[in-house]
Amino acid sequence: MDCFIGRTDFRIEEPTVVTIGKFDGRHKGHQKLLGRMLELKRQKGYRAAVFTFDTAPMAKLSGTDQKVITTNQERRNNMAKMGIDYLVEYPFTRDVVHLSAEAFVREILIGKMNARAMVVGTDCGFGYQRSGNAQVLKELSSRYGYELEVIVKEQDEKRDISSTYIKEELAGGRMEKANKLLGEPYAIHGTVVHGNHVGGPVLGFPTVNIIPPEEKFLPPFGVYVSRVVTEDGIFGGITNIGRKPTVERDCAVGVETYIFGLNKDLYGTDIEVQLLNYERPERKFDSLEQLKEQLKRDKEYGLSYLDKEKALC
Numbered sequence: 667m668d669c670f671i672g673r674t675d676f677r678i679e680e681p682t683v684v685t686i687g688k689f690d691g692r693h694k695g696h697q698k699l700l701g702r703m704l705e706l707k708r709q710k711g712y713r714a715a716v717f718t719f720d721t722a723p724m725a726k727l728s729g730t731d732q733k734v735i736t737t738n739q740e741r742r743n744n745m746a747k748m749g750i751d752y753l754v755e756y757p758f759t760r761d762v763v764h765l766s767a768e769a770f771v772r773e774i775l776i777g778k779m780n781a782r783a784m785v786v787g788t789d790c791g792f793g794y795q796r797s798g799n800a801q802v803l804k805e806l807s808s809r810y811g812y813e814l815e816v817i818v819k820e821q822d823e824k825r826d827i828s829s830t831y832i833k834e835e836l837a838g839g840r841m842e843k844a845n846k847l848l849g850e851p852y853a854i855h856g857t858v859v860h861g862n863h864v865g866g867p868v869l870g871f872p873t874v875n876i877i878p879p880e881e882k883f884l885p886p887f888g889v890y891v892s893r894v895v896t897e898d899g900i901f902g903g904i905t906n907i908g909r910k911p912t913v914e915r916d917c918a919v920g921v922e923t924y925i926f927g928l929n930k931d932l933y934g935t936d937i938e939v940q941l942l943n944y945e946r947p948e949r950k951f952d953s954l955e956q957l958k959e960q961l962k963r964d965k966e967y968g969l970s971y972l973d974k975e976k977a978l979c
Contacts, residue, residue, distance in 0.1 A: 691735035733883035767798025839944035851940035
């Protein structure tokens with residue numbers, strides 16, 4: 667997949683089918699839209715291209731941090747796995763903020779991305795003060811010579827599936843529900859870094875550690891049943907998200923995972939930790955021995971949960 671990150675000096679020469687959006691979470695609604703794009707790619711021979719911004723517009727306009735389910739790097743990983751050909755992370759500048767809806771279509775979607783077809787959701791918005799929408803795209807389609815398909819939003823219990831809805835479920839630790847809305851497990855991607863070396867030598871539970879980016883929306887601190895995607899395959903595990911209060915003071919927030927059945931040095935490699943079930947909140951134990959006993963129970967819980975999940979597949 668080719669990425670244009672923070673650039674305006676590009677042009678895609680091949681004809682494309684384009685969609686626009688934040689794609690935070692790549693949830694079921696996003697998958698429906700992206701799936702239709704990929705169908706058109708196969709049917710018409712177009713390349714599949716996604717337009718988004720390198721910074722969340724609301725965060726830039728309000729000047730506040732905005733937590734995201736999917737970081738920019740995770741979004742790139744996901745789009746590449748799906749078979750998207752081009753990902754444009756356009757700079758959210760004063761110039762682009764003030765583009766009219768028609769200018770946005772003419773200069774960016776047609777002029778730079780060579781769109782011959784567009785697939786959008788019913789709630790898409792673009793251009794100055796979000797003056798552009800699906801109806802505007804329909805009105806402009808004959809003028810600029812592109813096909814348009816508008817995809818109805820996916821719903822769950824009569825509620826639109828959205829990033830906001832998923833964040834509510836994640837905040838409550840309801841991982842099964844959040845994963846159902848996502849259509850795939852909530853995941854944290856990262857490069858394995860060195861931890862405090864307590865897990866293996868002291869506790870008998872060797873772990874791998876990744877540091878989530880500050881903008882990553884995390885579920886409650888605590889212990890989760892997890893699935894870990896590595897270069898050697900996919901393994902079950904138990905993951906702690908938090909600050910490890912029993913063994914460290916003022917520790918940065920980390921994602922620490924004990925992987926079942928993998929005894930290998932993963933330092934410096936990229937992994938994906940998928941959270942399946944929230945077992946318990948993080949807590950401070952009075953001794954390392956108490957923590958060790960709890961970790962044994964966590965392991966048993968994780969193995970039991972994964973066995974049940976396997977039986978349901």
